[in-house]
Amino acid sequence: MSAPTVVVGASLAGLRAVEALRLDGDDTEIVVVGAEAHMPYDRPPLSKKVLTDGDRDPAELTRLEVAADLGVEWRLATAATGLDLDGHRVTLAGGEQLEWGRLVIATGAHARRLPALGDLSRVHVVRTLDDAVALRADLRAGPTSVAIIGAGFIGLEVASSCRDLGVDVTVIEALPVPLERAVGAAMGARIAARHRQCGIKVETGIGVDSLEGVDGVEAVRLADGRLVAADVVVVGVGVSPNVGWLEGSGVDLANGVRCDSRLRVLAGGRPLPDVVAAGDVACWDQPGQLLPVRVEHWTNAVEQGDAAAKTLLRGDEAAPFAPVPYFWSDQLGVKLQMVGRAAPGDDVAMLDDDGTGTKWLVAFGRDGRVVAALGAGRPAKVMKLRRAIDAGDPFPPEV
């Protein structure tokens, strides 16, 4: 009997890869190895409903839709610790060797921490269900003030959730403008302004020096010496791809797992025919992009899981992975949606703005073409612009 397909990472990208294999009629043996004890769940609610919807079971709030009974073996609470490419084996925690015929690497990313800040209690990151449940417990204990370190999407979503809970919130961001790399300076400033309008304090252009407190955290000391009161702190300073288990395996590692345009994993610069990667961990050569790309968003994990499975099934006949990226973020009762990739120096056109801060649409252009769009409360128009970007329509676009 041939060795099973092994999927390392029992989350969104891994699950979608398994579903795509099954939907394509592949009925071979599949083993899914996951470090967490949970069956795959959805992470977006962790910074949103799981924190605010205190009476509902987090497992229910994060349930992922699964296409069918997949007939796979789940090896949960079991991390992969090593990979032998020549021997076609994955080493599991505890030493077991698992043979694979085909391998899907979908180990995602972990939240960065700030070890210099010490280990006081009531200091959190939000990446896993267990993280969110722990933060939720501290938020339900009735804190008076929460500080969020880092004004990225997760930090701003947690800020929004804490504000919905009626807690005094301060967001601290080292850069002068939040989200500048993702949405440009003008839109980053617009999003920060809305948070301030809604009563959230947003301190920008200032670092954190230390956390103060005896047992649990009581305040954040800023680099200029000021103290921000906080009986709960959330650190949202980005994520790093989970590649530690691949060190020394021969897999090319640079900002994640390096892959070719069809998501085949590279080793010594050459694609491995039976090894693919997908999701937050994958850094691939997207046709049309100057540099390899790694994306940390839900839709990318879904689409890549599917594309990586197609590559396993069809090899060179599979299409290169070249989508127009899409993500959303729910903040302060508004759904922000972005398509495409904006870059510094892009032309910016405001296409629509109702003046309330809750409904607006902006497009980004480069060399006369529309390359990205960001909208608040404008879902249909954003999706129309996703198609315009794909088609290479002129800038400014018609909506």
Ligand SMILES: Cc1cc2nc3c(=O)[nH]c(=O)nc-3n(C[C@H](O)[C@H](O)[C@H](O)COP(=O)(O)OP(=O)(O)OC[C@H]3O[C@@H](n4cnc5c(N)ncnc54)[C@H](O)[C@@H]3O)c2cc1C
């Ligand atoms: C709080 C939060 C809110 C978010 N909100 C949004 C949103 O609103 N919109 C949006 O577009 N995106 C959002 N995202 C991003 C989205 O959830 C991720 O892009 C998506 O989860 C990536 O899926 P993945 O399967 O690649 O990786 P992950 O979901 O990180 O899963 C990887 C899995 O692999 C496991 N693993 C790691 N190492 C090993 C190992 N050595 N052995 C075995 N298993 C291992 C991990 O434990 C994990 O379960 C959010 C993410 C978070 C954390």
